[in-house]
Amino acid sequence: MAQYQTLLVNKDNGVTTITLNRPEKRNAMSPQLHREMYDVLTDLRYDNETRVIVITGAGESFCAGQDLKQYFLEMDSQPERVRDEVREKSRQWRNEMIRKLPQPVIAKINGWVFGGGFTIVSGCDIAIAADDVRFGLSEVNFGHFPGGEVTIVLTEHLQPKHGLYYALTGQTMTAKEAERIGLITKAVPRADLEKEVQELANCLMEKSPHALKAVKEAWYYTFYSNPEVAYEISNLISDRTKLEQGGRPGLQQFVKKEYRPGLGAFKWEEKKE
């Protein structure tokens, strides 16, 4: 795996953890970080060793949003071509690539989340936060608004009375509040964060990777489609998943009474080529 200046990448038994690694800048997203996230996610898509991806932050912050100096002030004087390249990568890795990855992606939220950091959280499939973490749409505090993709993405995830409250006041919210309004999956005691995420990753690794990919595709690709198109997409994904798994092994094991699908996953084995 390549070496990165702004990320740490650790592979451990199927779980690949990407740590945003600019703790001295509270993991604010610099142009370099965007380029590296784009590259690492491109690589992981084709990495058969990676069954689950975890994104977290080094130090006391998950992500303090865009780097206010490097992404905004310094980018203003860059040539248009560079600005476009960085903006496009910034958008793609958070709002497109994570969703399109075949592997499930978990946000392990260890600390501060501000501004653009919200779109990492909303981009991930599952988000678990330590209960003492605080989240804030702070843009209004510096005379701006949740720009780029932030407002666009959050309107998909939050009710207006929740999202607008935080965007207009710039106040922080607790992890419990983030859970209540649907920004994250779950807030857990800080001492349990590591264990919760590992257990979740273990649970996901028991499933067929083809089934996990199908769950994500069905969810994200049908979201904006009209019901008829959504149904067709769903059927196509279903046919392909059957092909990839060589039929319906899960149902065959069920009729042979080898397991109870209501209580756990069937025994999945990748076909040898």
Ligand code: COA
């Ligand atoms: N962009 C650039 N640098 C940032 C940053 C950001 N979004 N957030 C923090 N930093 C830098 C600070 O400039 C400081 O750098 P320096 O040591 O070179 O001066 C360093 O990170 C530590 O910041 P500091 O404010 O001293 O840390 P803190 O622990 O007291 O507070 C925060 C942490 C996250 C509450 C605070 O840094 C903050 O409010 N950051 C801005 C968050 C924000 O509004 N993000 C929205 C961006 S769209």
